[in-house]
Amino acid sequence: MELYQDADAPVADRVRDLLARMTLTEKVGQVNQRMYGWDAYERTAQGHRLTDAFREEVARFEGMGALYGLQRADPWSGVTFGDGITAADGARVADAVQRHVIENTRLGIPVLMVEEVPHGHQALDGTVLPVNLAVGATWDPDLYREAAAAAAAELRARGGHIALVSALDLVRDPRWGRAEECFGEDPYLAARLTEALVEGMQGTGEAFGADRVAVVLKHFAGQGSSVGGRNSAATEIGARELHEIHLPAALAGVRAGAAGVMAAYNEFDGLPCAASHDLLSGLLRERWGFEGLVMADGCALDRLVRLAGDRPSAAALALSAGTDLSLWDGVFPELGTAVERGLVPTGVLDTAVARVLTLKFRLGLFERPYVAEGPERAAHTRELSERIARASITLLHNDAAVLPLAPEAKRIAVIGPNADSIPQQIGDYTAPQRPDSGVSVLAGLREAGADVTYARGCDLVGDDRSGIAEAVALAAASDVAVLVLGGSSAREHDTRFDDNGAAIIATGNPTEMTCGEGVDLADVRLGAGQRALAEAVAATGTPCVAVLIQGRPHAVSELAEQAGALVSAWYPGPWGGRAVADVLLGACEPSGRLPVSVPRSSGQLPVFYNSKDHGFRGYVDEPGTPLYPFGHGLSYTTTEFGSPHVSDGVCEVEVTNTGDRPVRETVQLYVRRVGGATSWPRVRELRGFRRVDLAPGERATVAFPLDDTVLASVTRSLDLAVEPGTYEIETGRSSDSTQSVTLTI
Amino acid sequence: MELYQDADAPVADRVRDLLARMTLTEKVGQVNQRMYGWDAYERTAQGHRLTDAFREEVARFEGMGALYGLQRADPWSGVTFGDGITAADGARVADAVQRHVIENTRLGIPVLMVEEVPHGHQALDGTVLPVNLAVGATWDPDLYREAAAAAAAELRARGGHIALVSALDLVRDPRWGRAEECFGEDPYLAARLTEALVEGMQGTGEAFGADRVAVVLKHFAGQGSSVGGRNSAATEIGARELHEIHLPAALAGVRAGAAGVMAAYNEFDGLPCAASHDLLSGLLRERWGFEGLVMADGCALDRLVRLAGDRPSAAALALSAGTDLSLWDGVFPELGTAVERGLVPTGVLDTAVARVLTLKFRLGLFERPYVAEGPERAAHTRELSERIARASITLLHNDAAVLPLAPEAKRIAVIGPNADSIPQQIGDYTAPQRPDSGVSVLAGLREAGADVTYARGCDLVGDDRSGIAEAVALAAASDVAVLVLGGSSAREHDTRFDDNGAAIIATGNPTEMTCGEGVDLADVRLGAGQRALAEAVAATGTPCVAVLIQGRPHAVSELAEQAGALVSAWYPGPWGGRAVADVLLGACEPSGRLPVSVPRSSGQLPVFYNSKDHGFRGYVDEPGTPLYPFGHGLSYTTTEFGSPHVSDGVCEVEVTNTGDRPVRETVQLYVRRVGGATSWPRVRELRGFRRVDLAPGERATVAFPLDDTVLASVTRSLDLAVEPGTYEIETGRSSDSTQSVTLTI
The missing domain is CATH 3.20.20.300 (Glycoside hydrolase, family 3, N-terminal domain)
Structure with missing residues (x-):
């Protein structure tokens, strides 16, 4: 047995031993991840078969550093249930790939299988x-x-x-x-x-x-x-x-x-x-x-040719900078040439190869290259x-206490382009879903036994208003209207893609995508049709709840006025509709808190709570503040926060559930540097949070040790350190609702 | 005569000599500019009188480094024709100030008079x-x-x-x-x-x-x-x-x-x-x-107290950094304390004082402290x-060749909130104007003998539509409508100001200011009223010319569709209305070129031509390109550009006036780094321009030497140097209309 094969030897020794045995070509192979994994197999009537392209790639470098996305499925890869790898096949195909690499290369170094x-x-x-x-x-x-x-x-x-x-x-x-x-x-x-x-x-x-x-x-x-x-x-x-x-x-x-x-x-x-x-x-x-x-990111190294002049030089540039492993590019395969031309020393390549090998050893791939039988995990x-x-559903406002829906709100009109679409609630970077999987908001409410009617109302994008009348009629005839609006990252069959998988969206495309990689939005309001729908439905006078299924915080100032309650459910995943239904019906308390500031418009972007503290006043035509601040999120009960107290390096704050329902409150700790630092401070900075479950009437004390992770800031030399000065230690329910205590260090 | 008084001695020697005679207090006085100049005098029935505040300030430091804005007048200073200093008084009051400083201080160092x-x-x-x-x-x-x-x-x-x-x-x-x-x-x-x-x-x-x-x-x-x-x-x-x-x-x-x-x-x-x-x-x-x-900028040093802890420390921080002279702050007056406490060495203060004194010597203030009689300059x-x-009026589009206005377009309806206001066409940082001065667009057209009617149509901001009907009637009864829209930086009597003179604009203020210091705009479209006015006027079918009086490029996509011709006149100054009239009537050729990209919306900001070249594709709901590109501007004739040729280090391009009117064309030279640099290049970079006057049919060759100022870029060490690589040398009429030749260095 060679040293590198000895499972009991230290990984570093194994790596050194193996490296010493490798040819330049084998080394280059280890730092490359050229193939799209779905090109490595074909599905035939007899099952999955490895392709010649895969075999050639393995042979070219006497090994394979990593294989990207063997099991990836989505419109970009073109992989579907018709030709892809399902859960039932995954282990078998992966093992076939691994076996081929191990058994058909000189050193039998296993391949890393990389997945999104x-x-x-x-x-x-x-x-x-x-x-x-x-x-x-x-x-x-x-x-x-x-x-x-x-x-x-x-x-x-x-x-x-x-x-x-x-x-x-x-x-x-x-x-x-x-x-x-x-x-x-x-x-x-x-x-x-x-x-x-x-x-x-x-x-x-x-x-x-x-x-x-x-x-x-x-x-x-x-x-x-x-x-x-x-x-x-x-x-x-x-x-x-x-x-x-x-x-x-x-x-x-x-x-x-x-x-x-x-x-x-x-x-x-x-x-x-x-x-x-x-x-x-x-x-x-x-x-x-x-x-x-x-x-490297997908094809990112190819872009370096523009700076470096040619592929070997680009390869040397990236490797010398510290990039170890390629992704799809034509640059790192030229590393052999780069070394031979003296553009980069072999030692630098060895370091990168060692990092790849180390990970393979750490993963145990030399000892257990194949998939172990295990329990069903899904x-x-x-x-x-x-x-x-x-846990993510965030109640933004509930002025009219429309939520939770009262038992007597029997007839529920569910309206909107995001009410009944699983693809639209799962986000980007997702594979095709099986037809029967998932629960939409509409289905969730139905499952819960509500008396539900449904109208799509409008498209996600554009300004077609032909569906609004039906929705209005439904709302008018109901006790409450649930508007399910927002965005979508659902890729379509005709979506075009860039080399790296980002969607290519020409402005004005007749697409329903408003979000996802490559799908940036100039105007972060909801589409005109959605806004018209909301206005029309709200005008019926039927109490109205708006649920946003979204991958970004949309600017929804008008909707916030129109709807009695506003909920962000983000992209809640396939079963998110059930979660939404449970929150709306009060079977589950809302406990999400905003991880982002919700803007009023694109015109006031960027808006975040932790901007530099320069006393900015706002635009002449719009406030500088967000519509809803970072950290904000309501419950179905009320809570009271005490003032923070600091003693013995610990900050304590009392929180009381003052209402009649249970709550999971999120106590937030912010630090505000008010004097004496070496760089200009931000308005405030989150430095701690604790979730606390409180029954009605219950009180709890939450403690935050004021250690370096709380107090440190980035020094002039860009290190992290606690600088002498004056600090406000703030606690509260959101970034714009805090009480503070002064601390001098 | 002391050395410092010897006009024939080198300035450096005079400075050194004078510095050696100064006390710490006198030195501190020289680097301070504390007073608002309008507090230095009072106007009485007998004329202008120096105030006690001024005398005390001079006495406090045995001198005065600089006096800010003695003659400033505007709503912030509160100075008007009723109590300020006019052209007729300026020299006399300035001399009185200077005389007081020179005659009432130990060393008689003249004061620098600083004006906006x-x-x-x-x-x-x-x-x-x-x-x-x-x-x-x-x-x-x-x-x-x-x-x-x-x-x-x-x-x-x-x-x-x-x-x-x-x-x-x-x-x-x-x-x-x-x-x-x-x-x-x-x-x-x-x-x-x-x-x-x-x-x-x-x-x-x-x-x-x-x-x-x-x-x-x-x-x-x-x-x-x-x-x-x-x-x-x-x-x-x-x-x-x-x-x-x-x-x-x-x-x-x-x-x-x-x-x-x-x-x-x-x-x-x-x-x-x-x-x-x-x-x-x-x-x-x-x-x-x-x-x-x-x-320093106004009160800027006061802000440093937050970092430094107290005023002397803030003074030391700023002085050590390289700030020489204060502006209104309470920090630099504490420099004496800072030096005494050892927070900053005297030598550093001396260097700053020397810089102030050097400028006074260079200006000849020691020899000629008072104002020389001279010709009337205004x-x-x-x-x-x-x-x-x-020269600045920029013709953005003229699709229908509405411009220049044909002689048979006799009845001109001039419409819009910027058509007849001198304050609105002069911009921020301006003093009150005499009532009879200036020419508005309306007056300019009238002066030129046009048959003009006028309706304001709407307010500059807000959405009051009550004036639109009158404007529409006027337009309908005319041969052409000239819409004069845009923004305004005219400060009003009730404008509130910050310590440093920036306007304090609370969102939603009933102000007509849309621009100027402190007046930022979230939505860079024109106000809703203006947009409604333009839409209504255009709907009459009367040919329509839109003139924008503005201090920023407004997003005017709809207006560009509605108006047959679109002109940006910026803030053209008091007499700008005559310039606009002359261009509209063809008495003057339009020759302005955009110094900025005109955006389509706030949502696509920032938009500039020289962004980093990363192949950005645009938003899903809006292109990434501007409405009008940097460098764009039309004439009343047509021109043709040849391809650029490079030989002997000179780039030459031919331009021909192919129309029937004279033109001042602006030939623009851009450089595009396409390979081999050490940092990522921009899409293109302006590196030369030449104006060329061409009679109808005339052709000219424009030559650009390709020297370092054309080819240099910022290296990795942040120096400027010409890096080996491949360049496209582009010439053309605007940043999005160029032809190129490749140059390898």
Whole structure:
């Protein structure tokens, strides 16, 4: 037995031993991830067959570093239930792929199987979780950790090893179609959820358990601040904005042990992230001590040819910067040429190869390359998906106490283009769903036994008003109208795609997509037809509840006036309709809190609670404040918050349920630097939160230790440290409803 | 005679000698500019009298570094023709101030008199020039140099020494109310105009002529990129964006010899500019070799107390960073305490004092402290004001060839809230005008002998439609309707102001201001009333010309459809109405070119031609392209551009007037880096322009030497250098209409 085959040897020794045996071509093979996984197989009458293209790719490099998306299914890949890999086939096909690689290469190095798991595995029968923005609205890392573990187990049971998961991007501009992939606008909230993601999927410890996978966190860094909320546009922000806002989630993920990060498309300081030595080496490796993998984004390295001149030079540029593994590009396959031409030393390539090999060892692929038989996982994930949906539903206003719907509100008119569509409630990066799966809002209300009528009312986009009359008639004849509006990231059969899978949306396309990768929106109001529908339905005088199924916070000032109650259900996943119904009917208390500020219009963007504190007053034609602030969310009861008290380095605050229903309150801790720091402070910064369950009349004291994670800020040298000065420690129910105590350090 | 009094001694020697004689208090006095100038005098029946407050301020520091705005008049200062200083009084009052300072202080150091000259001297009888955005539309540095010289002479003849002039800010987001103070969106255009400004006002050479003044360029740096176009908000941009976009105008001004720059309010990398050693010392002094003065913006240093803890520490922070002279703040008066406490070495204070004294010597104030008799200047400035107005008028479209108005279009209905208001056509930072001065568009058309009727039609803001019917009747009964719409920066008597003079605009104020400092707009469309008016007038079927009087590019997609011709006249100054009339009637050819991209909506902001080249495709609901591109502007004739040719380091292009009227065409040169640079390139970058006058049928060859100013870009180390690579050299009539030739370096 060779040293690298010795399961008891330290991983580092095994890697060194194996590396020493490898040819340049084999090394280059290990840092490449060229194929679309769905090109690796064909489904025939006899089952799945590996393609010649796959065999040739393995042969070309005497091995394969990673195979992307073997089980991916969606309109872009073109994979459907007719020709794809279902849950029943996944393990078998994955094993066939692995067996081919191991048995047909000189060294038999197993291949990493990489899958998109943005919110559940994007594969046929992969269990869909609510999108990250919904997860953000739960403010519940524990629940998300559990769901992430379930998704990981489901993935591993089908042969996947690496989950690509969006976590690091922030919604700094909700025009961006990928807002749904973010945990919200806030670095602290995103950091806690990113930690939970990594812990849930990977577990803790050097080696991964048999039901765990490695996580590659997307995207590093700053992609949420692209100019104009435009996908793939530049990021103009400076180092401080990057450090204060965009890096905390990545740092939390790295500290939690994330196996990898994906270099973002956007540039920073004139260099695409995959080519930025400052970011990938100076910051990530040297400053943070990250020892994992940096994966390129899809075809991102091809873009570097423009700067570098040719492919080998582009390959050398990215590798030298700190990119370890390609994705679909034609650049990293030229690394052999780059080394031979002396554009990059072999040692740098060896380091990247070592990172890939290390992960394979840590995953146990040399010892257990094939899928272990395990229990059926999907039911557990499904339950967690629905729990997240429930926890994410955010009650924005309920002035008329329309909610929960009174038992005497028997006739319910369910109206709107998002009332009865599973594809429209699951978000982007999702596979085709089986016809009978999922529960729409309409179905959820029906299931609950409500007396429901339904009219679509209008299309999601455009201004066709032909369906409004029917909806109005229905509303007029009912006790309450439930308007289900919002956006959609459902890709259609005729959607065109870019090389990297982003939708290509020409302005004015007759598409019903308003969100998702490549689908940015200039005007974040609802479509004109939806607005007309809401106005007409509200005008009937029938009490009206508006439910928003959405992947971004839409600007809904008028709707907020028209509807007695307003609920954001985000993209709640396939079973989200049941969650919505339960909240509307009072079977479940609403407990979501806004992970983003809800804007009044595109004209006031960007709007977030943690802007720099420069006393900005607002526009002459519109306030500078959001329609609903970050952290906001109502319950069906009332709560009272005491003033915070600080003693012995702990901040305590009392919360009382003063109403007659139970509540899950989210106590939020903000820090406001009021004097003495070395850089200009923000208005306030979230630095802690606790969920607390209170029965009617119950009181609880919530304690926050005021440690460095609460008080530290980014110093002039861009380190994190607690600077002497004066701080307001604020606690409350949302970012615009806090009480404070002064702390001098 | 002491050395410092010897006019023949080198300035540096005089400064050193004088400094050595000064007490700490006297030094502190020289770097302070505490008073509002209008508090220094009272007008009585017997004339202007110096106030006790002024005398006390001089006594307090045994001298006075600078006096701000002695002659300023506007609603903020509260100065009017009833109590202010007119042209007839200016020299006498200024001399009285100077005499008091010289004769009542130990060393008799003259005071610098500092005035706002954003577009003409902001004083009673000060001749108003069109705003900078209009100057930008002329693309004519020669004309502007002449106007700047005229304004300087006018100022000096009234006793002013330093002109504060906005020049460095760029319109990167037209929501910003100070867009009117910018030369446009483009660094190169702004750089050429900033150069012209400095050359025109200061002349060249070490000493200033008797009709010249020193220029302090506002604002350094990056203020045009404040978040959300919000005045005083943070600037999040990084060093590269700063260097590529926001610094070229400043660098050009410094190289042209600008006497000073004003540190901007905004922060950069967490520090307000006035506290940024990196900006004010590292970059400005050390890298660029700037030897002039850095002045703080109004009350800006007071804000530093939040960081520094107390006033002396804030003073030390700003002085150490490189700020030399205060403005109204309570911080720099504490510099003595700061030095005594050891917070900053005396040597640092001496350097700042030396900079102030040097400027006083260069201005000849020790030899000629009082105002020289000179010719009356205003008529010359007025002529130049009107020439700039003419040159700035930008014809955006003329599809129906409605313009120039045919002689048979006899009955002209002039309609709109900007048709007959001088205050609304002069912009912000202007003094009250004499009742009989100026020519509105309505008056201009009448003066030209047109048969004109007039209806205001609607208010500038709001949605009152009561005046529309009258306007529609007028239009229906006319041969052509001239709609004069847009915005206004006219401050009103009841406008409230911030400490620093910015208007305080509460959202929903019943104000007619839509622009100006402190007046930012979320929705850059015209007001609802104006839009309704345009729609109604256009619906009459009477041919319609729309003229926009505006301080920012408004989003006018619908108006562009409704009107046969669309003209932007910017804020054309008091006599701009005559210029507009002449262009409409064909007495003058339109020759303005857009200095900014005209957006389609606030939702697509920011939109500029020189964005980073990342292949952005547009929003799903709106294109990413502007309504009209940077550099665009039509003539009343047609022109043809040949392909560019490069030989011997010169790019040549032929332009032909193919129509039947004369033209002043603006040939634009753009550079597009297509390969090989060290940072990601922009779509294209303006690097040259030439105006060329062509008679009908005439052809000319325009030549651009391809020197470093054309080809250089910002390197990784943030220097300017020509990097090897492939370039497209593009020439054409606008940023979206070019032909190119490839150049490899």
